[in-house]
Amino acid sequence: MAEKSFKKEVQKLRMGSGEEFRGEGILAVTKALLQSGVSYVAGYQGAPISHLMDVLSDANDILEELGVHFESSASEATAAATLAASVNYPLRGAVTFKATVGTNVASDALANLASGGVTGGALVIVGEDYGEGSSIMQERSHAFAMKSQMWLLDPRPNLPSIVNAVEKGFELSEASNTPVMLQLRIRACHVHGRFMTRDNVRPGFTLKDAIEHPVRDVGRIVLPPASFVHEQEKIEKRWPAAIDFIRREKLNEFLGDEARDIGLIVQGGMYNTLMRALTLLDLADVHGHTDLPIYVMNVAYPVIDDEVRQFCAGKRAVLMIEEGQPEFIEQAINTILRQGDLQARVHGKDMLPKAGEYTPTVMLKGLLKFLQRYEPGLADEARLPAGVRATIATQRAVGVPVVAGTQASVAQAASADSPALPKTPEPEVHPRPPSFCTGCPERPIFTAMKLVERELGPHHVSCDIGCHLFSILPPFNIGATTMGYGLGWAGSAAFNTKETERRTISMMGDGGFWHNGLTSGVGNAVFNRNDNVLVIVDNGYSAATGGQDILSSKADNAIRSTKNPIETAVRGVGVKWVKTITRTYSVAQMRDTLREALTTRERGPKVIVAQSECMLNKQRRIKPLMKRLLKEGKRVVRERFGVDSDTCTGDHSCIRLSGCPSLSIKENPDPLRQDPVASVLDSCVGCGLCGEVSHAAVLCPSFYRAELVSNPGWWERLSKRLADRVIDALQRRIKAREVRYVA
Numbered sequence: 001m002a003e004k005s006f007k008k009e010v011q012k013l014r015m016g017s018g019e020e021f022r023g024e025g026i027l028a029v030t031k032a033l034l035q036s037g038v039s040y041v042a043g044y045q046g047a048p049i050s051h052l053m054d055v056l057s058d059a060n061d062i063l064e065e066l067g068v069h070f071e072s073s074a075s076e077a078t079a080a081a082t083l084a085a086s087v088n089y090p091l092r093g094a095v096t097f098k099a100t101v102g103t104n105v106a107s108d109a110l111a112n113l114a115s116g117g118v119t120g121g122a123l124v125i126v127g128e129d130y131g132e133g134s135s136i137m138q139e140r141s142h143a144f145a146m147k148s149q150m151w152l153l154d155p156r157p158n159l160p161s162i163v164n165a166v167e168k169g170f171e172l173s174e175a176s177n178t179p180v181m182l183q184l185r186i187r188a189c190h191v192h193g194r195f196m197t198r199d200n201v202r203p204g205f206t207l208k209d210a211i212e213h214p215v216r217d218v219g220r221i222v223l224p225p226a227s228f229v230h231e232q233e234k235i236e237k238r239w240p241a242a243i244d245f246i247r248r249e250k251l252n253e254f255l256g257d258e259a260r261d262i263g264l265i266v267q268g269g270m271y272n273t274l275m276r277a278l279t280l281l282d283l284a285d286v287h288g289h290t291d292l293p294i295y296v297m298n299v300a301y302p303v304i305d306d307e308v309r310q311f312c313a314g315k316r317a318v319l320m321i322e323e324g325q326p327e328f329i330e331q332a333i334n335t336i337l338r339q340g341d342l343q344a345r346v347h348g349k350d351m352l353p354k355a356g357e358y359t360p361t362v363m364l365k366g367l368l369k370f371l372q373r374y375e376p377g378l379a380d381e382a383r384l385p386a387g388v389r390a391t392i393a394t395q396r397a398v399g400v401p402v403v404a405g406t407q408a409s410v411a412q413a414a415s416a417d418s419p420a421l422p423k424t425p426e427p428e429v430h431p432r433p434p435s436f437c438t439g440c441p442e443r444p445i446f447t448a449m450k451l452v453e454r455e456l457g458p459h460h461v462s463c464d465i466g467c468h469l470f471s472i473l474p475p476f477n478i479g480a481t482t483m484g485y486g487l488g489w490a491g492s493a494a495f496n497t498k499e500t501e502r503r504t505i506s507m508m509g510d511g512g513f514w515h516n517g518l519t520s521g522v523g524n525a526v527f528n529r530n531d532n533v534l535v536i537v538d539n540g541y542s543a544a545t546g547g548q549d550i551l552s553s554k555a556d557n558a559i560r561s562t563k564n565p566i567e568t569a570v571r572g573v574g575v576k577w578v579k580t581i582t583r584t585y586s587v588a589q590m591r592d593t594l595r596e597a598l599t600t601r602e603r604g605p606k607v608i609v610a611q612s613e614c615m616l617n618k619q620r621r622i623k624p625l626m627k628r629l630l631k632e633g634k635r636v637v638r639e640r641f642g643v644d645s646d647t648c649t650g651d652h653s654c655i656r657l658s659g660c661p662s663l664s665i666k667e668n669p670d671p672l673r674q675d676p677v678a679s680v681l682d683s684c685v686g687c688g689l690c691g692e693v694s695h696a697a698v699l700c701p702s703f704y705r706a707e708l709v710s711n712p713g714w715w716e717r718l719s720k721r722l723a724d725r726v727i728d729a730l731q732r733r734i735k736a737r738e739v740r741y742v743a
Helices: 009-014 027-036 049-058 060-065 078-081 101-105 106-116 141-150 159-176 184-188 209-210 227-248 268-280 305-312 328-339 360-376 388-397 406-415 443-456 465-470 510-527 567-571 587-599 613-631 653-658 689-696 714-737
Strands: 019-023 040-043 068-074 093-099 122-128 150-152 180-185 194-197 254-255 262-267 294-297 299-301 316-323 343-345 460-461 505-509 532-538 577-581 608-610 636-643 665-666 675-681 703-710
Touching: 009 019, 009 027, 009 049, 009 060, 019 027, 019 227, 027 049, 027 184, 027 194, 040 049, 049 060, 049 068, 049 093, 049 122, 049 184, 060 068, 060 184, 068 343, 078 101, 078 106, 078 388, 093 360, 101 106, 101 122, 106 141, 106 227, 122 159, 122 184, 141 299, 141 328, 150 443, 159 180, 159 227, 159 608, 254 262, 262 268, 262 305, 262 328, 262 675, 268 294, 268 360, 294 305, 305 328, 316 328, 316 460, 316 505, 328 343, 328 703, 343 567, 360 388, 388 636, 443 465, 443 587, 443 653, 460 465, 465 505, 510 608, 532 587, 567 577, 567 608, 577 587, 587 689, 613 636, 636 675, 636 689, 653 665, 653 689, 689 703
Parallel strands: 040 068, 040 093, 093 122, 122 180, 150 180, 262 294, 262 316, 316 343, 460 505, 505 532, 532 608, 577 608
Antiparallel strands: 019 194, 150 299, 254 294, 636 703, 665 675
């Protein structure tokens, strides 16, 4: 069950020639694959391209009609290795995963693929997870493309450009016998637009043909001496072929008035942001028309020397807009110009930030600095909207370095039509660290871990990639390191010695377990006779990437094999001490099992499989069902928890030990007590953790469970009226006994 269903939208993939497609970028990519005659697609889900996997899964019937094989790969390395089908056969294939971690995982397979080269078109669609919306380390795909000599496309983020990049990417791959990487940034994946479609193409050479007529070429296998030839082939044959194709097909674009003696060079993916900044300066319109010359590099690698020299000839200066570090393209352009004896001055990281996402505001500052130096008449801040001028002026007022501008512009921004400027920095906004969802079944695991810590003291905890990584933040503050997806136990492998009886704890999610944790973590621990503890969070889905099914999911899946227990796999590689907890919300059971694992005299690796369904996916599943039942007038019961304000002591251990977003505080109704009491908000989903925590930690008995009944029966309505009358009578009796003091 994925985060989002595209069952309805995928019908657009059947559109034929001349029809207008309207939709999201990810759907456009899928349509372009089908129009290109792709034979197979594989990939590993993950932001920002996880929806591409969901679209392909929902469109499986359409793919099968065209003879296209699609599979959800066990890891990015598995996906990349799938492209081996294009090495010896004229089969077009595509794989997808997010960069840079996905590219890192797939690097061995991709390096071998790039070395031997391909016969059919091989396209690697990477979701460039860079910038403020990223969930990973800040790196770029560019370095890998350069290292392995793979061509890197970075198209303008609009649907026609993206579709063209997919189609031309296959052609470029075949023309140069080289795999091609297509880089899609977060906004490009989810941009909406339209383009004119073409008919879907059934592959002329099919997977059936390849299977029944096998071909082998030892020269394509990465083994000396063939591997030595591959490097020469890349430089002497494939590189020139790629350059010729890119230049002939005009994949890069020259826009604006080339007669001006200054210019802008921009990565294709940054084009929309650049045009937004130019529009704010009144140097472009909303349709992208501008008088400033712009060289759009829809192909980020390789850099086309002739095109760069052509664009820079006769110019005093150019501004290279390249997001991220190092400045690979800027260095290449400087080299090209100096070797060509062209004197155009190249600016880039001296006027734009060396690192970080280039938002419109950041881009605007860099443009102002560049224009102020070479075309002051175009750097008039008075053209900017009042709000933008105020933002820049505010940053100057609080001491933030800002590019270009005069005192007059500051005065203009502070005029009557702009907000008043603060003279001192605003107070720091209170941090709001990300946390588990309301009702998350992973929260009680760490609650139990904190309770064990109270008894046995702190342990070294090795974390993993996934939702459980939120445990490193308040209120749990658990975890020392994280090395990668499925590498939780490998991250503590060094802490394995007979000189102490104390054990370490490692974490791993079910998604990471099937990704590579079974071998690199569990198998490794068995082989090396590890005596430490692993907790596998089995929430039923690859939850951190959007809720897709995996091997151990309990849901039925028409095109995948599920219901394969993690415990069976763990025992299969040799673990003897395995405990499965089928309800993580039982904090006492979690605590006792953890304590046993950490203190048992039995030697060898110990694995705890902690099971409960991802609450987010559970709510996606049951809420539509409840709405339908309510609409039909049928009885629906929902559980909620609450706190008795008269009983609550105001200790708030329940909050500190669970951190549930639905737990808050409110004023104490007792006038003789000042401490605020705990309160349960309406967002409660009735998981019961707060009550379990109170019981396991021997806290106050102030929590109660209530059932909210919609469309109750006659007996329930009658019982409710009788209960209300009894409660009302008792409350009046208590009220009458109160001692009243009159001043």
